[in-house]
Amino acid sequence: MPRIRLTVAYVGTRYQGWQVQGQGLTIQGMLEDKLARICGELVRVHGSGRTDSGVHALAQVAHFDVPESKAHIPWQKALNAMLPDDIAILDAREAEPGFHARFSVRSKRYAYTLWTEPGYTLPQRAPFVWSVRGLDFEAMDRAAAMLAGTHDFAAFQNAGTEIKGTVRTLEPVLRAPGQHPAEWVFRFQADGFLKQMVRNLMGLLVEVGRGGLRVDEVQAILEGLDRCKAPATAPAQGLALEEVFYQEEALNAS
């Protein structure tokens, strides 16, 4: 059966996250609903991983398998014609042999956007930012530098994960200007992320920026492996899955 690889963007605001759950609107569910209408049967969609309720994506990756007879449907056009405006297929193509949207992942990059203008949040940006004020960004940068590397990130994993190992390799966390002068974007790239790991890391960085946590306390929190000792989780709406990198691309590039 041909495997189709999708690149999907979405505004997560009104969804209960990526993954199909007992009830509630999800991105995966929305895609499977449209595919069932096109194919006349259940077509399971496999994402690169879950995104939480309210989290956005600029380029989530997913795949699904279809019977040979359906291989030549123009999937991007067919799906975009049926999907609501807050989900769009950016690309659809037959996957390379052996490609699996989840198992072939090499690394992912998330972007977390902070809004720093104290008097207001621009309505056009409000669904995509966390509004904070009075942060010491220099202290946050120093704390971020302590997080990069291969660590056991158990202190930044929320409950409810099925994954056993909690060691991950986090690339240097980069801070860059956002699309509005009041914005700063923090980018987190790693070979994998634990449940709510980016939001927990961002929660820690903002707590440092607010002065509620000293930079020299970060190491102990990381090493303590105890979620209860770490600062609160940052809100979902500031987070977006920006890019998923695959093994075959690493091979092609080398």
Place this chain on the structure above:
Amino acid sequence: MPRIRLTVAYVGTRYQGWQVQGQGLTIQGMLEDKLARICGELVRVHGSGRTDSGVHALAQVAHFDVPESKAHIPWQKALNAMLPDDIAILDAREAEPGFHARFSVRSKRYAYTLWTEPGYTLPQRAPFVWSVRGLDFEAMDRAAAMLAGTHDFAAFQNAGTEIKGTVRTLEPVLRAPGQHPAEWVFRFQADGFLKQMVRNLMGLLVEVGRGGLRVDEVQAILEGLDRCKAPATAPAQGLALEEVFYQEEALNAS
């Protein structure tokens, strides 16, 4: 009575435009509702002008008068605490003597954003763009150049306006890249705009870009003064009021 001058941004998607109407949610109505709660009485809000249902604003200007006893309320903070996320007060200050949000207007600038990637519209941008494809932008620029200047714009005025004169002076229409590589933004600045004038001008430019109208036909449409001879109105969601310029600022600048 002190007069307070507001700068207001909003996402117009779920509103029936700026102006209070018999029924339906409006920006003016939302502001007056919050002011009534703060002041305990009706406070009329005067905008620089209406925006249509679904049109956005980055910096609409409005004013209201309050009793001396209320002059020192921190209006920005008080209103933003009560307003929904899709409306925000960017600035609130006591107005200069003689300032009137509508009567003191010298000119306004609107931005109309086109999305040109044919396969999809990015969900994050969908509420703010008109998705079009295959446009000849060079032809559109030539048509735009014919619209600038002092003209009777009756051909670009929709019915239902109370204004009598239809002569306006339109500055050169400028096309610039938008915030996403798939976007082009057209900026329209004039000493005043007729009802749906920007959307009607944009509708004409897109019709030229599609090849449905030749550049050398534009002059006749402008001179014909007949709305029925001009192309259809562009959709509301691509339009945003970007800036309102006032006489006092012109005086201060000179």
